[in-house]
Amino acid sequence: MALVKVIRLASLILVVPLAIHAQAAKSALSPVPASQRPALIQRLKAYTEAFRTKDWASLYDLVSDENKIGVDNKLKVYKRTFVRDMQGTYDLQRLIKFAPVHAENDGTGNFDIYGCGQLPFGNQKIERIAVVRAAREHGDWFFTNWDYPDPPIPCSQLSDSNWKARNLRVDEPMSQVSCELRTCTL
Numbered sequence: 001m002a003l004v005k006v007i008r009l010a011s012l013i014l015v016v017p018l019a020i021h022a023q024a025a026k027s028a029l030s031p032v033p034a035s036q037r038p039a040l041i042q043r044l045k046a047y048t049e050a051f052r053t054k055d056w057a058s059l060y061d062l063v064s065d066e067n068k069i070g071v072d073n074k075l076k077v078y079k080r081t082f083v084r085d086m087q088g089t090y091d092l093q094r095l096i097k098f099a100p101v102h103a104e105n106d107g108t109g110n111f112d113i114y115g116c117g118q119l120p121f122g123n124q125k126i127e128r129i130a131v132v133r134a135a136r137e138h139g140d141w142f143f144t145n146w147d148y149p150d151p152p153i154p155c156s157q158l159s160d161s162n163w164k165a166r167n168l169r170v171d172e173p174m175s176q177v178s179c180e181l182r183t184c185t186l
Helices: 002-028 034-053 056-060 079-086 155-159 175-181
Strands: 097-105 111-121 124-137 140-147
Touching: 002 097, 034 056, 034 097, 034 124, 034 140, 056 079, 097 124, 111 155, 124 155
Parallel strands: none
Antiparallel strands: 097 111, 111 124, 124 140
8 A cells, every 4th residue: 555655656756747847838838829839849859859869860850941942942951961961060059958938929920939948068068048940831840940149148037028039040041051052151
């Protein structure tokens, strides 16, 4: 009988934080239609997981067409090229964890999701405000880009209602593939 109580207590200890985190993510995404939030949460987790594990092939399947098709709608970055380009990604370009705090519609149907992002930095992990742009394509959620303010801003600033995002590059293709899609000069 005591063992059953211990197992139930352990289950609650594990399940309650997960439920709270899921509820917080749902309320953070309140501008997103309710029926689409669960899929967005799952895709966002997969997006950061792909960065964390450097699974560039999986990341390719999660990024928006903006990162695959050039402005002329002809040039396409194929998975093999994308994987090759992403292999040169340095740590501060890898969003390995993301906790959404609030979202805003960018006016075109895409959503900028602000939250606390975690990035690898050598043997450490650093946290700062980050934003991920989610786009609805082909009946699912894809991501155009993510960025963080420079200089870095601590996550605690997200609770300040006066804080405004500035100079974030989420409306551009990912830097790793932008030279494939646009003319780059060195």
